[in-house]
Amino acid sequence: MTLVLPAVAKEILGDVKKAYEETSKIPDELLLALKFVFGPIVLLALDLVDQRAVTNVTSPSGRKVFQVLGSSGRLYTCYVACLYCPCPAFAFSVLQRNDGLLCKHILATLLSEAMGLCQTAAVSDQQMTEILLEKEED
Template sequence: MSRCPSVAAVVESLVKAAGRDYKAAGRVSDDVLQPLHIILGQSLMNALDLIDEKKVMKVVGSSGRWVYQVTGSTGTPYVCFPHSVFCQCMAFKFAVLKRRERPLCKHVLASRLATEMGEVEEKTVSDEYILDILANMD
């Protein structure tokens, strides 16, 4: 009996493929974009816009701990944790958690895609700065 992969596993595999495509050819192939769009819809386009606009930041503390800070389309910075689908945004709370309409929000998708594509800006900060970011999460 074969096991069907979860939607999250499929998305993760496609994100990695997008990164390989981008690093090899400077673009993501339609063979990767089409299934991502089918699964994620407009969130994919919104995430790609965030990457194009350089709104994905990897904030690294002096101890090496880090988080993503993704500035949304309204200018609000959202914290996304590495290796997690958590985000502070309302879309995460409602579309991901409550209604289960999608596996992740555009901010998490942007952070994952930007990382795989090598398009993440990195900012080194103090550990206190990271703690402040986390303490001020709503």
């Protein structure tokens, strides 16, 4: 999976993965680095990771998306390959104001993957198509 993140963000996520594999925790210096790069959403994203709110959804055809149960109770389908989330915070902070790299849902997905804490769900190709074609509720 190729991510379009700045090199420093990729490096920190790699360090998180390595540290978590070795010690089952994230050292304080890495938490500070995450906060420096991603800002205040780190705490919100880590809360989602702690709640096991991220699910890696796969289908027999090889399609893969992540679904994150947000703190509001809404389920967001995140596309990590292109770093997109349909949440309002992503639209405002990342796309409109350009003052953040990611929303908490995508960061929670990246952290859950790095830490090996994603839930997994296998769905049929038809179910995956329905997930991918899901329309925003008004």
